[in-house]
Amino acid sequence: MVELTDTQKDFMNTAFKLAYEALELQEVPVGCIFVHSSEIVATGCNTVNETRNATRHAELNCIDIVNDICKSRGQDVRDFFAGIEVYVTVEPCIMCAAALYDLNVKSIIYGCKNDRFGGSTVFDVASVLHPITQSVGGFRAEEAMSLLKTFYKGTNPSAPPHKVKLKNKDK
Amino acid sequence: MHSWINLSAKNMSDSKRRKLQTPFYPVLSPEFTDETPLTQVYVDTIKNIKLISKVLVELNSVLPISELCHLKRARGRDILVCQCSGDLQSEDVHQILKEKKFDVSQLEGNIKKILVAEIAPKTKKQYQTVNKLWPCNFHSDKYIEQLHDNSLFGASEINDHIKYMHIAVDIAKFYNSHSGVTVIDPSINSIVAVGFDTQHNNPCQHAVMVAIDHVAVTQNGGAWNPTRGDTVACNNKIVSGLPSEALKFLQEKYTCIEFGAKKFKAKPDAETPSDGPYLCTGYVLYVTREPCIMCSMALVHSRIKRVFFGAKNNSGGLGSLCQIHTVKHLNHHYEVFGGLLEHECSSLVTVCS
Numbered sequence: 001m002v003e004l005t006d007t008q009k010d011f012m013n014t015a016f017k018l019a020y021e022a023l024e025l026q027e028v029p030v031g032c033i034f035v036h037s038s039e040i041v042a043t044g045c046n047t048v049n050e051t052r053n054a055t056r057h058a059e060l061n062c063i064d065i066v067n068d069i070c071k072s073r074g075q076d077v078r079d080f081f082a083g084i085e086v087y088v089t090v091e092p093c094i095m096c097a098a099a100l101y102d103l104n105v106k107s108i109i110y111g112c113k114n115d116r117f118g119g120s121t122v123f124d125v126a127s128v129l130h131p132i133t134q135s136v137g138g139f140r141a142e143e144a145m146s147l148l149k150t151f152y153k154g155t156n157p158s159a160p161p162h163k164v165k166l167k168n169k170d171k
Numbered sequence: 172m173h174s175w176i177n178l179s180a181k182n183m184s185d186s187k188r189r190k191l192q193t194p195f196y197p198v199l200s201p202e203f204t205d206e207t208p209l210t211q212v213y214v215d216t217i218k219n220i221k222l223i224s225k226v227l228v229e230l231n232s233v234l235p236i237s238e239l240c241h242l243k244r245a246r247g248r249d250i251l252v253c254q255c256s257g258d259l260q261s262e263d264v265h266q267i268l269k270e271k272k273f274d275v276s277q278l279e280g281n282i283k284k285i286l287v288a289e290i291a292p293k294t295k296k297q298y299q300t301v302n303k304l305w306p307c308n309f310h311s312d313k314y315i316e317q318l319h320d321n322s323l324f325g326a327s328e329i330n331d332h333i334k335y336m337h338i339a340v341d342i343a344k345f346y347n348s349h350s351g352v353t354v355i356d357p358s359i360n361s362i363v364a365v366g367f368d369t370q371h372n373n374p375c376q377h378a379v380m381v382a383i384d385h386v387a388v389t390q391n392g393g394a395w396n397p398t399r400g401d402t403v404a405c406n407n408k409i410v411s412g413l414p415s416e417a418l419k420f421l422q423e424k425y426t427c428i429e430f431g432a433k434k435f436k437a438k439p440d441a442e443t444p445s446d447g448p449y450l451c452t453g454y455v456l457y458v459t460r461e462p463c464i465m466c467s468m469a470l471v472h473s474r475i476k477r478v479f480f481g482a483k484n485n486s487g488g489l490g491s492l493c494q495i496h497t498v499k500h501l502n503h504h505y506e507v508f509g510g511l512l513e514h515e516c517s518s519l520v521t522v523c524s
């Protein structure tokens with residue numbers, strides 16, 4: 001597996017913080033950040049329950065933020081997305097992968113596999129869209145997966161989010 | 172309201188008439204349309220036909236064929252011994268039976284290799300093909316057969332489908348968009364939401380994504396569209412899934428059509444999870460152009476029941492590039508029909524894009 005640079009690890013860490021925040025808000029714990037020219041330009045988590053819209057995944061929330069930035073700066077959206085690096089705690093789903101590939105984002109770096117909806121694990125979107133986007137996963141995968149498991153198990157008082165956090169920091 | 176199709180062919184049989192008039196086609200999973208995969212088995216012949224039931228009971232207990240349980244064990248005096256697997260030679264078959272204490276003297280020993288269905292056939296057509304190779308169990312599923320031979324809908328339902336796609340075309344034209352959407356709650360025959368493409372504003376705002384967010388608005392949610400409050404229509408339905416200008420335009424054009432969603436119950440009021448609308452559960456979506464992969468998967472997440480599209484799309488996810496609605500591992504699947512008002516729908520694409 002490719003090693004992340006220290007800067008990339010920091011970005012991944014920011015994405016994980018968002019995932020823990022999502023868990024506390026009882027949303028699917030996925031955190032995502034968009035980086036452009038080494039600068040974080042968007043952060044997002046899943047807001048499906050809040051919006052009652054099942055498509056409001058962390059990645060799409062970040063796309064909206066970047067879109068707003070481009071519009072306010074009068075910058076070409078597609079040009080800007082070509083320089084975006086995506087850091088996300090869980091492999092993007094088929095929908096988000098298709099959206100990110102369509103925007104030609106530069107790269108996607110993710111944590112664990114998404115075995116329910118994954119855009120390469122469940123159906124390989126790249127095999128039909130042939131994107132230029134570089135995609136690589138497996139970073140802090142166990143931690144990302146245990147976050148998901150905590151969520152799908154329901155609110156488990158014996159394993160609150162901060163405990164999970166501590167346990168994984170030990171490694 | 173004018174009749175959308177001509178019902179003049181009175182002397183044709185009902186199913187034939189329906190088949191000819193169904194102005195769309197189902198987009199089915201390959202497991203229904205492809206030929207059933209085949210595998211090889213070893214077959215021997217029983218010496219005394221009178222003993223067949225005894226021999227079969229013995230054989231089933233010493234050498235069950237659990238992977239091929241859709242197959243009958245016998246055809247006349249021929250009996251299916253086992254699947255040809257790995258380097259199992261026909262000479263070894265009796266040896267295996269002997270090891271299992273099966274009396275091989277009851278068999279002729281004229282072992283043959285034959286091709287049979289590897290999995291149970293899913294449709295009558297598949298059954299008829301593989302049953303000729305070796306007798307097969309088959310439970311016909313009426314719904315699947317109707318889906319497969321495109322006879323699921325009666326004339327008045329077909330008229331409704333055409334009507335709702337016409338409205339999707341109207342919405343596309345009204346917003347000068349190359350794609351238009353209507354979302355229907357078939358349980359009350361009412362238009363819950365509409366959608367149109369606003370990619371010039373946001374690259375993810377494809378017509379389907381916009382429509383899904385409009386549905387969320389009817390449930391006091393929504394990300395792109397601010398909640399327009401509890402706007403209740405005349406018949407106690409929520410019409411906030413349609414922008415007011417679109418609602419006004421459609422209400423004037425179609426006087427006999429219902430608009431709005433069933434009243435949404437927030438968690439504290441809902442007695443059961445099935446109480447009131449949830450995402451797009453039970454809804455039917457009409458879109459003028461085959462949705463892309465993002466939109467196709469968005470409809471899986473939203474738990475739509477059925478999707479009709481008009482024109483095919485080179486980058487479409489419901490038949491052209493792939494079939495997102497039939498991906499095995501997904502937790503929700505929906506039905507897809509294509510080609511509805513194909514001509515009108517494809518002219519939208521060329522005019523506006």
Ligand SMILES: [Zn+2]
Pocket residue numbers: 057059092093094095096097
């Ligand atoms: Zn997603």
Ligand SMILES: [Zn+2]
Pocket residue numbers: 377378379462463464465466467
């Ligand atoms: Zn789309």
